Amino acid sequence: MKKLKPEEDAFGQEIWACYKGEEASEVVERDDGYFNASLGPRLYFLEYEDWNPIERKAMEFVKRRILDIGCGAGRHSLYLQNKGFDVLGIDSSPLAIKVCKLRGLKKARVMPIEELNFKPDSFDTLIMMGSNFGLFGSFEKARRLLKKLHKMTSRNGLIIASTRDTYKTDIADHLEYHKRNREKGRMAGQLRVRIRFRKCVGRWFDYLIVSKKEMEEILKGTGWKIREIIDSGNSAYIAVIQKTQ
Numbered sequence: 043m044k045k046l047k048p049e050e051d052a053f054g055q056e057i058w059a060c061y062k063g064e065e066a067s068e069v070v071e072r073d074d075g076y077f078n079a080s081l082g083p084r085l086y087f088l089e090y091e092d093w094n095p096i097e098r099k100a101m102e103f104v105k106r107r108i109l110d111i112g113c114g115a116g117r118h119s120l121y122l123q124n125k126g127f128d129v130l131g132i133d134s135s136p137l138a139i140k141v142c143k144l145r146g147l148k149k150a151r152v153m154p155i156e157e158l159n160f161k162p163d164s165f166d167t168l169i170m171m172g173s174n175f176g177l178f179g180s181f182e183k184a185r186r187l188l189k190k191l192h193k194m195t196s197r198n199g200l201i202i203a204s205t206r207d208t209y210k211t212d213i214a215d216h217l218e219y220h221k222r223n224r225e226k227g228r229m230a231g232q233l234r235v236r237i238r239f240r241k242c243v244g245r246w247f248d249y250l251i252v253s254k255k256e257m258e259e260i261l262k263g264t265g266w267k268i269r270e271i272i273d274s275g276n277s278a279y280i281a282v283i284q285k286t287q
């Protein structure tokens with residue numbers, strides 16, 4: 043994966059603007075023309091007290107050496123670092139990593155999930171927060187990466203990953219998109235999206251949102267299984283994933 047140029051680093055640009063105290067929202071454009079604007083970057087700076095309760099609950103499962111995949115502005119990494127954990131935050135966005143460092147994260151590195159490169163048994167817990175199970179991208183890519191994550195983690199390693207149940211929606215545009223995806227042989231919640239911020243337009247990428255059943259299917263044969271689901275009562279949930287062997 044080629045390093046992101048500043049004009050392609052839309053996630054980073056919005057995080058940087060927010061860090062400087064400027065007005066910043068996040069626009070996600072889907073490849074069927076559907077746009078969604080959110081508070082995005084502001085949410086990436088929330089303090090522990092203001093997180094979704096399921097994220098606070100998820101932090102109770104973390105152990106020892108932690109890798110925060112797609113760490114954004116570093117809210118989870120910084121919280122865990124302050125609790126005394128050994129944390130490394132990685133993100134494909136150079137600007138996001140710059141912000142993490144400026145905010146005091148001691149270990150932060152530009153590294154896309156596609157290029158994870160760590161020795162066996164380097165981490166005890168991998169966290170993928172803010173719907174970052176999505177970074178697995180597709181059924182096949184998820185399985186490939188999960189096998190790699192298996193090697194990088196200790197015997198009792200965990201993945202704590204947040205996502206949204208694709209099917210908990212009645213928005214016609216989304217239901218139509220699911221159908222279109224299935225017709226193309228893609229998973230219903232395999233969203234082809236790009237981030238826009240001001241004049242900056244990010245690259246297209248696949249972001250995967252899955253039901254619990256689909257997550258179980260993805261995990262089969264990768265050496266991982268769901269240990270526990272932390273449910274929000276709406277579409278968002280966090281899976282605590284452990285090793286099968």
Ligand SMILES: C[S@@+](CC[C@H](N)C(=O)[O-])C[C@H]1O[C@@H](n2cnc3c(N)ncnc32)[C@H](O)[C@@H]1O
Pocket residue numbers: 053054085086087111112113114115116117118132133134135138153154155156170171172173174177
């Ligand atoms: C939705 S934000 C979540 C940020 C953070 N985990 C949180 O919950 O506040 C997604 C983050 O993943 C990063 N990202 C996107 N694609 C990535 C990739 N291929 N590898 C690593 N990080 C990626 C983005 O730059 C962004 O910081």
